Amino acid sequence: MAKWIKAKVIENIQWHSRLFSLRIEADLPPFMAGQFTKLALEINGARLARAYSFVNSPNQSIHEFYYVSVDDGGLSPQLAKLTVGDSVLVSEQASGFFTLDDIPAGKELWLLSTGTAIGPYLSILATAGLVERFEYIVLVHCVRHLEDLSYRSEIADLVEQYRGRLVYLPIVTRQVQPEMLSERVPSLIENGLLAAKAKVDLDPDTSQVMICGNPEMVRATTEMLLSLGFSKNLRRAPGNITVENYW
Template structure:
C-alpha cells in the first residue's frame, strides 16, 4: 500500500483561466527529476487521486506541480480551488521512468512536450544534470494559445545559465504567435522544420528524445522519429525515444 502524507499549499500561481501551479510542502521520500507522484482530495467518503509530475528539481524545499483545470474533471476543479494554507494528500513515494537515469548517453537531448507536460522537463533542466551529459538541450513546448506558454521566467533563467546550449522552441497551434512555430510538433519533424529551426538533425548516433503529454502527440511524434531512423528506448534494447503519456 502506498503511503499518503498531508501536504500544505504554500503558493498558488495562476497562469491563465485554466492553467495553474501549486507549491506544496510535504515530507516525501527522495525522488528524481522527471518523476511524478499522486495528489488526492477526499470528496465525501471517496479519495480522488491523480498523477502529477514534479516541476521543481529535487533539491528544492517545496514540491511544485503544474496543472490544467479540466472542465467537468473529477479532481482538477477542486485542486484549482485550493488556496495557500489548504491541505491535500500527497503520495510519499514518487515513481516514473522519464528520468535521465533511464537515458543512454548522447550529444543532443530533445525534450518534446505538450501542455502541462513541460513540467518534468523543467525539473530535469533545473536540476542541472542534463548539461553535464549532453552538449545540446532542446526544450520544445506545444500549446494551443500563446498565453499558455507558461514558466517564461524560469525558462529565461535556464537560458541565461545555459546560453546557446539550450534551444527553447515554443509551438502555438491555434493562433499566430511571435517567436513561435505554428502547428504541431510531429508535422514539423516530418517536414524537417523543427530540425531547421534548431540547426540540429536526428540521428541514432547522437540524439536522445524524451516525449511527454497528449497521448496522440506522443504516438505521432514517435512515428515521426522512427521515420527519421530513431528507435524506442527499452531497458532490454536501448534506443533513442523515451515517452510518457499524461492520459
C-alpha cells in the same frame, strides 16, 4: 499500498482560467527529476487521486505541480479551488522512469512536450549534470494559445544558465505568431523545420528524444521518429525515444 502524507498548500498560482501551479510543503523522501507522484483529495467521502509530475528539482524543499483544470474532471477542478493553508494529500513514494538515468548517452537531447507536460523537463533542466551528458538540449513546448506558454521567465533564466547549450522552442498551434512555429510536432519533424529553427541536429545516430504529454502527440511523434530510423528506448533494449503519456 501508497502511504499518504498531508501537505500544506503554500501557493496555488493561477496562470489563466484553466492553468495552475500548486506549491506545497510536504516532508517527502528523495525523488528523481522527471518522476511523478500522486495528489489526492477526499471528495464526497472518497479519496480521489491522480498522477502529477514534479516541476521542482529534487534539491528544492517546496514541491510544485503544474496542472490544467480539466472541464468536468474529477480532481483537477478541485485542486484549482485550493488556497494558501489548505491541505492536500500527496503520495510519499515518487514513481516513474522518465528520468535521465534511463536515457542512453547522446549528443543532443530533445525534450518534446504539450501543455502541462513541460513540468518534468523544468525539473530535469534545474538539476545538475545535464551539460556533462549532452552538448545541446532543445526544450519544445507545444500549446494551443499564447497564454498557455507558462514559466517563460524561469525558462529564460535556464537558457542563460546553460550558456548557448539550451534552445527553447515554443510552438503555438491556434494563434499564429510571426516569430514562432505553429504546426504540430510530427509535421515539424517531417518537414525539418523543428531542427532548422533550433539549429540543432535531430539525428537517429546522435540524438535522444523524450516525449511527454498528450497521448496523440506522443503516438504521432513516435511514429514519425520511427520512420526516420529512431528506436524506442526500452529497459531491455536501449534506444532513443523515451515517452510518458499523461492520459
